[in-house]
Amino acid sequence: MAGAAAATNGRLRKRVVILGGGFGGLNAARGLAHLPVDVTLVDRKNHHTFQPLLYQVALAVLSPADIAQPIRSILSRQKNTEVLMDEAIGFDLERKLVLLKTGARLEYDYLILATGSTHSYFGKDGWSKLAPGLKTVEDATEIRRRVLLAFELAERQMLETGSHPALNFVIIGGGPTGVELAGAISDIAKLYMARDFRHINPGQAQVVILEGSPHILGAYPDDLQVSARKQLEALGVQLRTNTKVTDVQPGYVMVGDTRIDAVVTLWAAGVQASPLGKLLGVETDKKGCVVVDQYLNPPGHPEIFVCGDLAQVMQDGKQVPGVAQPAMQMGTYAAERIGRLIGASHGSDGTGNSKGFRYFDKGDMATIGRTAAVANIKWPFKAHWSGFPAWLTWLFVHIFFLVGFQNRFFVFWSWAWTYLGEKDGVRLITGSQELPGWETSDGAYGTLTTKPLEAELPAVR
Amino acid sequence: MAGAAAATNGRLRKRVVILGGGFGGLNAARGLAHLPVDVTLVDRKNHHTFQPLLYQVALAVLSPADIAQPIRSILSRQKNTEVLMDEAIGFDLERKLVLLKTGARLEYDYLILATGSTHSYFGKDGWSKLAPGLKTVEDATEIRRRVLLAFELAERQMLETGSHPALNFVIIGGGPTGVELAGAISDIAKLYMARDFRHINPGQAQVVILEGSPHILGAYPDDLQVSARKQLEALGVQLRTNTKVTDVQPGYVMVGDTRIDAVVTLWAAGVQASPLGKLLGVETDKKGCVVVDQYLNPPGHPEIFVCGDLAQVMQDGKQVPGVAQPAMQMGTYAAERIGRLIGASHGSDGTGNSKGFRYFDKGDMATIGRTAAVANIKWPFKAHWSGFPAWLTWLFVHIFFLVGFQNRFFVFWSWAWTYLGEKDGVRLITGSQELPGWETSDGAYGTLTTKPLEAELPAVR
Numbered sequence: 001m002a003g004a005a006a007a008t009n010g011r012l013r014k015r016v017v018i019l020g021g022g023f024g025g026l027n028a029a030r031g032l033a034h035l036p037v038d039v040t041l042v043d044r045k046n047h048h049t050f051q052p053l054l055y056q057v058a059l060a061v062l063s064p065a066d067i068a069q070p071i072r073s074i075l076s077r078q079k080n081t082e083v084l085m086d087e088a089i090g091f092d093l094e095r096k097l098v099l100l101k102t103g104a105r106l107e108y109d110y111l112i113l114a115t116g117s118t119h120s121y122f123g124k125d126g127w128s129k130l131a132p133g134l135k136t137v138e139d140a141t142e143i144r145r146r147v148l149l150a151f152e153l154a155e156r157q158m159l160e161t162g163s164h165p166a167l168n169f170v171i172i173g174g175g176p177t178g179v180e181l182a183g184a185i186s187d188i189a190k191l192y193m194a195r196d197f198r199h200i201n202p203g204q205a206q207v208v209i210l211e212g213s214p215h216i217l218g219a220y221p222d223d224l225q226v227s228a229r230k231q232l233e234a235l236g237v238q239l240r241t242n243t244k245v246t247d248v249q250p251g252y253v254m255v256g257d258t259r260i261d262a263v264v265t266l267w268a269a270g271v272q273a274s275p276l277g278k279l280l281g282v283e284t285d286k287k288g289c290v291v292v293d294q295y296l297n298p299p300g301h302p303e304i305f306v307c308g309d310l311a312q313v314m315q316d317g318k319q320v321p322g323v324a325q326p327a328m329q330m331g332t333y334a335a336e337r338i339g340r341l342i343g344a345s346h347g348s349d350g351t352g353n354s355k356g357f358r359y360f361d362k363g364d365m366a367t368i369g370r371t372a373a374v375a376n377i378k379w380p381f382k383a384h385w386s387g388f389p390a391w392l393t394w395l396f397v398h399i400f401f402l403v404g405f406q407n408r409f410f411v412f413w414s415w416a417w418t419y420l421g422e423k424d425g426v427r428l429i430t431g432s433q434e435l436p437g438w439e440t441s442d443g444a445y446g447t448l449t450t451k452p453l454e455a456e457l458p459a460v461r
Numbered sequence: 462m463a464g465a466a467a468a469t470n471g472r473l474r475k476r477v478v479i480l481g482g483g484f485g486g487l488n489a490a491r492g493l494a495h496l497p498v499d500v501t502l503v504d505r506k507n508h509h510t511f512q513p514l515l516y517q518v519a520l521a522v523l524s525p526a527d528i529a530q531p532i533r534s535i536l537s538r539q540k541n542t543e544v545l546m547d548e549a550i551g552f553d554l555e556r557k558l559v560l561l562k563t564g565a566r567l568e569y570d571y572l573i574l575a576t577g578s579t580h581s582y583f584g585k586d587g588w589s590k591l592a593p594g595l596k597t598v599e600d601a602t603e604i605r606r607r608v609l610l611a612f613e614l615a616e617r618q619m620l621e622t623g624s625h626p627a628l629n630f631v632i633i634g635g636g637p638t639g640v641e642l643a644g645a646i647s648d649i650a651k652l653y654m655a656r657d658f659r660h661i662n663p664g665q666a667q668v669v670i671l672e673g674s675p676h677i678l679g680a681y682p683d684d685l686q687v688s689a690r691k692q693l694e695a696l697g698v699q700l701r702t703n704t705k706v707t708d709v710q711p712g713y714v715m716v717g718d719t720r721i722d723a724v725v726t727l728w729a730a731g732v733q734a735s736p737l738g739k740l741l742g743v744e745t746d747k748k749g750c751v752v753v754d755q756y757l758n759p760p761g762h763p764e765i766f767v768c769g770d771l772a773q774v775m776q777d778g779k780q781v782p783g784v785a786q787p788a789m790q791m792g793t794y795a796a797e798r799i800g801r802l803i804g805a806s807h808g809s810d811g812t813g814n815s816k817g818f819r820y821f822d823k824g825d826m827a828t829i830g831r832t833a834a835v836a837n838i839k840w841p842f843k844a845h846w847s848g849f850p851a852w853l854t855w856l857f858v859h860i861f862f863l864v865g866f867q868n869r870f871f872v873f874w875s876w877a878w879t880y881l882g883e884k885d886g887v888r889l890i891t892g893s894q895e896l897p898g899w900e901t902s903d904g905a906y907g908t909l910t911t912k913p914l915e916a917e918l919p920a921v922r
Contacts, residue, residue: 044894045890046609046888046890047888047889063524063525063526063527063887064524064889064891065524065889066524068889070888072657072658077656082620082659082660084616084617084620085616085617085894104620104621137889137891138892141891148507149507152546153546155545156545156546156547159545159565160563160564195537195538196531196534196537197533198543199543409874410875413870414871426524426525426526427507427531427534428507428525428526428529428531428598429508429546430525430598430599430602431599433546
């Protein structure tokens with residue numbers, strides 16, 4: 001019934017299918033709002049996640065709802081657009097069909113592929129359980145659970161046995177995510193948790209970043225790399241560059257023959273493109289990114305646009321980075337390009353979409369703990385900022401770009417309260433109480449070593 | 462080391478072990494703050510949950526962190542108290558020991574047992590997966606996931622097949638929890654979700670309450686029961702009293718031979734006491750509540766206090782109800798009683814703790830949707846209120862009692878925004894996308910019926 005109606009409808013107007021509700025897909029959808037097209041946005045999740053702030057959910061400063069919003073709500077007033085919670089599992093490029101997991105297929109005249117990237121454990125998929133990465137709200141709450149639980153289990157073990165494993169938090173990867181996680185864990189331990197425990201000293205927590213390359217924040221200019229290193233060391237974070245992890249085990253990681261103990265191990269190293277890129281059957285690079293031309297089309301497919309992390313876009317001999325800004329710009333570009341192709345009037349951001357896509361780089365920022373950051377500012381002026389000024393810039397840019405006014409409002413206040421020390425943050429442990437590396441007597445991992453009840457133990461306290 | 466130190470310490474001062482960080486345990490701990498005792502509070506969770514607002518987390522108005530707070534943070538400034546995240550699994554009343562799951566044992570001079578209650582499926586434990594109840598933050602997010610996912614799956618199926626199962630939300634149990642869930646689901650469907658969907662009409666969602674007894678809100682006076690029924694029916698909620706559920710299946714429930722379809726089934730019926738009551742080895746009633754005397758002691762154990770849902774306290778021939786107020790008062794009483802027993806000075810709330818415990822009943826309230834409620838006020842004056850005045854009373858009482866000022870602040874604003882229609886609420890679906898009752902082709906439950914990709918389907922739209 002609705003199917004039929006929609007079908008008739010579909011005959012009259014071009015159909016655009018957008019896969020992915022991240023920065024790329026959402027901006028494409030918005031760009032298509034006033035064009036004579038029918039838009040269907042498909043995402044596995046019901047919500048858009050503001051990934052730049054995800055680490056603050058992971059480290060208990062913000063709640064998931066502060067930085068994630070239902071895609072339906074964001075687009076609810078956009079009448080030519082519908083949202084479908086489903087998953088694409090294949091394509092029929094001949095007949096211009098997207099095959100969905102639930103067995104239905106979506107016809108398209110234009111396809112915008114913006115399904116982003118996921119973690120790459122370099123083929124060691126067994127590591128993913130032991131060292132979660134940070135891409136989704138679920139990842140964030142899992143990381144939060146593990147970090148907070150480590151302190152609880154240490155307190156418990158200290159109380160019972162008078163000792164506990166060293167509170168080493170090992171972060172694999174020294175990019176922006178690794179740096180932001182490291183700063184935030186160190187803050188939590190030193191600032192927020194210090195007064196809550198009686199037997200352990202959370203301030204003794206040691207955060208270690210293991211980076212395979214010679215430098216952290218490899219994409220940043222040298223002076224900011226140096227400054228970031230100083231700021232991290234000021235927070236007591238230990239940096240080990242040129243350090244390639246060879247194994248990840250419950251309770252420790254191996255670097256060659258060196259064992260590094262870890263109550264919690266986090267993954268901020270490799271990423272790989274969403275598998276949908278390969279399913280297109282066009283050329284992809286080794287990360288699975290789709291090689292596209294200046295119009296973001298795979299060669300020979302002017303009706304297909306690939307945006308964000310999933311696209312391999314070369315500019316001035318370098319690949320455009322897989323972060324939020326380029327993804328947003330690509331989404332907007334794809335929408336404008338479609339407007340031009342169907343000969344409809346369309347808004348313009350001045351970049352002129354008869355030309356190919358060009359990434360307009362305003363710069364990059366990474367926070368280092370509570371009040372420090374590095375900012376490589378390229379627009380409206382060029383500057384390299386560090387410390388508090390960089391952090392303030394970061395704060396306002398992120399507040400400004402956060403989807404949804406009410407979220408901005410709440411995030412701002414959460415931060416205000418947290419930084420004023422009045423708010424405890426969101427330190428809830430939900431879900432399992434198991435943590436890899438804390439052995440049980442039966443050899444399984446999870447809780448602390450249990451002692452037989454029959455045994456004559458000295459009672460605690 | 463710490464163990465030793467604590468042990469010496471323990472020789473000098475009486476030790477109080479509190480099991481459970483709910484209203485009873487938390488108030489007991491606070492009452493002991495200024496007594497010369499060492500207090501250990503043990504809870505499986507790291508957080509206290511403000512259960513009266515849990516249904517608002519379940520129905521996406523509030524975030525978990527708005528109504529739950531780490532027990533450590535709440536008690537962090539209370540120097541004679543330590544918090545342990547662990548679980549009691551047994552007692553040695555002779556030697557005054559609590560056995561913990563992790564194998565340690567806690568010595569006590571006084572034991573306060575306040576581990577509350579859990580759902581009772583009347584022996585049909587298989588129902589728990591199909592009809593979750595509402596006791597913990599995890600329960601709340603699971604209910605939220607199911608309710609929101611039902612709309613998503615219906616939209617998806619409508620888009621693909623032109624029809625979807627009736628959006629029946631069945632709530633088993635017509636007590637305060639059932640009534641509050643019913644009102645909130647009806648609100649979400651009619652107010653917040655209406656504009657977000659293109660193919661289904663969320664307003665057609667039908668909420669059904671199945672109550673075994675002749676009346677909903679059985680504990681309330683007749684006039685308020687009648688008023689509650691009217692207010693629920695005004696919201697379009699269907700009430701079926703004298704209706705005993707005989708089976709719960711994925712996608713439907715059975716009442717005798719009658720099948721009632723249900724995309725989501727929720728459990729708000731029976732509760733049973735925490736198993737720890739029985740482990741004490743003293744007399745318990747059929748629900749597992751510990752029979753206590755006027756001092757909240759099980760007969761013959763003046764050193765053991767049982768508080769909250771777990772205690773069977775008779776007063777004026779009726780059992781004191783298992784809600785927040787009596788639990789708080791019992792916790793406070795137990796602390797004062799201990800103060801008196803050890804001959805220490807102590808605060809008094811005027812109830813006079815040389816006398817036995819007496820529940821001072823200020824009344825009960827239950828909300829019915831967004832702006833209605835029933836309030837059976839007994840203090841400071843007697844009144845039966847309905848509708849908006851009752852709801853306002855409910856609002857301010859709950860804001861006032863919510864633990865933690867920053868939470869109050871955020872909850873208040875969340876409500877303001879939500880009720881002003883400016884906030885979308887917390888409509889995030891996290892975790893699995895499976896929902897019992899939506900059959901897959903392979904017969905498993907979870908996603909929609911999938912169609913073979915080979916089959917020639919009419920494409921969607």
